[in-house]
Amino acid sequence: MSLSEEQVSQITYLARLSLNEAQLKDNTQDLNAIFSLVEQLANIETDGIEPMSHPLHMSQRLREDIVAEQDQSVLFQSVAPKTSNGYYLVPTVIE
Amino acid sequence: MHTKTIVELAQGLKDKDFSCVELTQHYLNRIDQSNLNAFITVTDELALVQAQAVDNKIASGNANILTGIPYAHKDIFCTKGVKTSAGSKMLDTFVSPYDATVSQKLNQADLVMLGKTNMDEFAMGSSNENSFYGTVKNPWNRLKIPGGSSGGSAASVAGGLSCFATGTDTGGSIRQPASLCGITGLKPTYGRISRYGMIAYASSLDQAGPMTKTAQDAAIVLNVMAGFDDKDSTSAEQKVPDYTTHLNDSIKGLTIGLPKEFFSSGLDDEVADNIMVAVKEFEAMGAIVKEVSLPNSTHAIPAYYIVAPCECSSNLSRLDGVRYGYRAKNVKNLEDLYLRSRSEGFGEEVKRRIMIGTYALSAGYYDAYYLKAQKVRHLISDDFKKVFEQVDVIMGPVSPTTAFDLGSVKDPVSMYLADIYTLSANLAGLPGMSIPAGFAQKLPVGLQLIGNYWSESKLLNIAHQFQLQTDWHLKTPQEC
Numbered sequence: 001m002s003l004s005e006e007q008v009s010q011i012t013y014l015a016r017l018s019l020n021e022a023q024l025k026d027n028t029q030d031l032n033a034i035f036s037l038v039e040q041l042a043n044i045e046t047d048g049i050e051p052m053s054h055p056l057h058m059s060q061r062l063r064e065d066i067v068a069e070q071d072q073s074v075l076f077q078s079v080a081p082k083t084s085n086g087y088y089l090v091p092t093v094i095e
Numbered sequence: 096m097h098t099k100t101i102v103e104l105a106q107g108l109k110d111k112d113f114s115c116v117e118l119t120q121h122y123l124n125r126i127d128q129s130n131l132n133a134f135i136t137v138t139d140e141l142a143l144v145q146a147q148a149v150d151n152k153i154a155s156g157n158a159n160i161l162t163g164i165p166y167a168h169k170d171i172f173c174t175k176g177v178k179t180s181a182g183s184k185m186l187d188t189f190v191s192p193y194d195a196t197v198s199q200k201l202n203q204a205d206l207v208m209l210g211k212t213n214m215d216e217f218a219m220g221s222s223n224e225n226s227f228y229g230t231v232k233n234p235w236n237r238l239k240i241p242g243g244s245s246g247g248s249a250a251s252v253a254g255g256l257s258c259f260a261t262g263t264d265t266g267g268s269i270r271q272p273a274s275l276c277g278i279t280g281l282k283p284t285y286g287r288i289s290r291y292g293m294i295a296y297a298s299s300l301d302q303a304g305p306m307t308k309t310a311q312d313a314a315i316v317l318n319v320m321a322g323f324d325d326k327d328s329t330s331a332e333q334k335v336p337d338y339t340t341h342l343n344d345s346i347k348g349l350t351i352g353l354p355k356e357f358f359s360s361g362l363d364d365e366v367a368d369n370i371m372v373a374v375k376e377f378e379a380m381g382a383i384v385k386e387v388s389l390p391n392s393t394h395a396i397p398a399y400y401i402v403a404p405c406e407c408s409s410n411l412s413r414l415d416g417v418r419y420g421y422r423a424k425n426v427k428n429l430e431d432l433y434l435r436s437r438s439e440g441f442g443e444e445v446k447r448r449i450m451i452g453t454y455a456l457s458a459g460y461y462d463a464y465y466l467k468a469q470k471v472r473h474l475i476s477d478d479f480k481k482v483f484e485q486v487d488v489i490m491g492p493v494s495p496t497t498a499f500d501l502g503s504v505k506d507p508v509s510m511y512l513a514d515i516y517t518l519s520a521n522l523a524g525l526p527g528m529s530i531p532a533g534f535a536q537k538l539p540v541g542l543q544l545i546g547n548y549w550s551e552s553k554l555l556n557i558a559h560q561f562q563l564q565t566d567w568h569l570k571t572p573q574e575c
Binding site: 003008011012014015016017018019027030031033034035037038039040041042044046049050051052053054055056058060061063072075076078079080081082088090091 | 401416420429457464466511
């Protein structure tokens, strides 16, 4: 398998990243080298093996569906780039 | 004062040889004069306020062993009111509104935080060359890397800039820098320490732990850091023992497994010699050595470099320039805001791993990469299970070489190979340690111990017994 620059460009878009031409070239080369390393996994016999989703095979701990946290939106919004009236402000997207 | 352990400093404070303010000021002066770039933020004013409060507490006879001990906190742990950057431009302006559980526990123990340590961005790296705040230098040789991603923490302890430090280990990020800087580093069993408020890189692998001068100090700090936390859904409901209780147990009859895969080509001869001398030391103490095999550990690198990037691409998707962190200026629209904030805010290695994860999780590739890697992870874990039916502990090198030159490893694949001996313990969720075990090319060599689940107490006992017989952990760099 070999990734083309076009495919890497599509991956960057999906990841919401942008690369310039030189970065795209370098990253295509690096990703191909990394995926060549990863390709060896294909040769390992894993039929009947369960995927390991948790190192301790623990299941998700659930809690009662009750409010456990107090409202801290003002505190949390204090670190946002811009807020107004309890909302996060982002640059205008609809003129 | 800066060469003393927690135990020695606690005694000094108790005997009034020095006050906590004097001790804290001593460390702050050393940080100020150091050129290791080990800290991103030095919290000098806060530290002196804490130190004064601690002096009052000691005077009133209300001290525990950790009261007033100055430590350095990896900049991945959220600290209320103090910048938490995770080594990234993305979080350069982020001042956390809350404390991580680990931060809260350390505060409650009356420790004095000197500052937040430098690290590879979002804990992605094996050399500490991926930080927005510049590379950290190895205290033993400033032209060498300190190891990553907890390189700032390791350098601060080795360089006498803090008595101990916190670290996190996703693929070896406590053990590898501990090894390369000649200190003691412990990665506990996954789930042993709360991940709440620890900025997530790969959630099924990340685990916090202490980085100290000695195993005894590591036991003391782990007593405070460990424990169930209902704020963390991955935290294990497992009773926390007193880790100092079994330090002095005899290790006569201990069975040590040496995995043949950990001594294959690629391991530096001098590093291998040091490891074998350390193993002989254990034999002299009555341990029995066996060769064992972890056949699937050779697949740990490709499995890790799928699992971890997949998790990181998901975890870091929250950083979009909207709610907190870096926001690009003069953007055209919302999509441009996301693209530019993330592209300008993340460094090269982080972007690379996000791209790997995005691709591996995309439609049509999920089964071939992510699911396959998770199955291989199971095989790796099963290998350990079989080996622990035969031995008490696994030993081997931490890193194939000693600290390499800054800037000398350019391509990512070669850098990823530096983690070859540490990754499998993370994939299986097992505890591991690095303890100083000699020198090669005038640089420290670490011996790795890997134990069965929840065997931290045993690992600390084994490490402590080694440190009673050797003095590698007492060596310090001449000039810091």
